[in-house]
Amino acid sequence: MHQQKQTLRRQFIQQRQALAPEVWQMHSDRICDLLANCPQFIEARTILAYQSCRQEPNLNSLFKATDKQWGLPRCVGKDLLWHHWQPSEPLVTGEYGILEPSAELSVLAASNIDLILVPAVAIDFNNYRLGYGGGYYDRLRADPDWRKIPTIGIIFDFAYVESLPIEPWDLPLNAVCTELGLSSWVTQLSC
Template sequence: MKLADNKAQKSLLRRKMLGQRQRLTSDQVKIWSQQVSQCMLKDPLFQQARTIMGYASFRNEVDLSPLLGRSLMQGKQLLLPVTDWEKQQILPVAVERYPADLRPGRYGILEPARDQKLWPLEAIDLVLVPGVAFDFQGYRLGYGRGFYDRFLTQLPRHTKIVGVAFNFQLVPTVFPEKHDVPLPVIITERGMINRLGSRRI
């Protein structure tokens, strides 16, 4: 497939999936999000991690608030991304109180204050990554700016990465490009899915 065709397919899929997500009711988002958090809490990837980078949900993304709050209660170090729009990158910043430490950033996305501690990448055990869609090969479709794509390639090999989505966001293909790197695990309200579609509850 030509690059232009590939980008057009990705754009169409992005619009379709965002439309579906926006049509979810608040009750659906709440219930499914709680199920995602419960699945993650039971998984060794979470239980063994000491430092976890999550995200603040936006526009009906999976809301990880129960998981993030529990992380702090269990004495784990919680990180959330701050977006540097000038440098086109996201930065992992420490959060001591969730959600009290968060402030609205650009587009109203909640993020830590910029004067909070910036965390070294090599000290992150687990990163939870939102997406517009994922396929069964582990490839992720984001919002099209490449912030997470660039961030994930900088992480050390020991850092575990989990894509986070609702089950309807799993599709046959997200039309990956050569530079795209697949994620090893995706979690939905139905459980953990290893790359190539093997599901573990």
């Protein structure tokens, strides 16, 4: 299964990186518009997001929502540490070449989070995510305090597929947003 996932990752990342810059930005802006009008986004006060890398959907236009508090991840060992961040604050290049908030910014606890916007390589129609293979989001969502926070997977529509290989520890997301729409909201049982 590991080899199958690696092959799928390569294919989807290559397809994403082949998008013309203007198409990538247009699709990213459409995703941001859909999210901005989503009830779960509107009601959320503190939202965890990400900085686009390898031509993931760009969420920068969402960060202009001045009534929101934002959190961005920083890779620390095998975990994600979430820091309070505002768009006016500079970012630094982290261990994997991803822009991250400064380690000096305050850390956010799960109890303060209303919504998580989750990057992915691909997501299937059952809301299972194919990530980059580091397990950061799997470990985060395995923690009962984090598992109960609503999640929306963010991808381009070509990476929203019928099925993906899944592992026993994989947890489905609550919803998926592509440039073509937002999937129906799924409520998972808390474990």
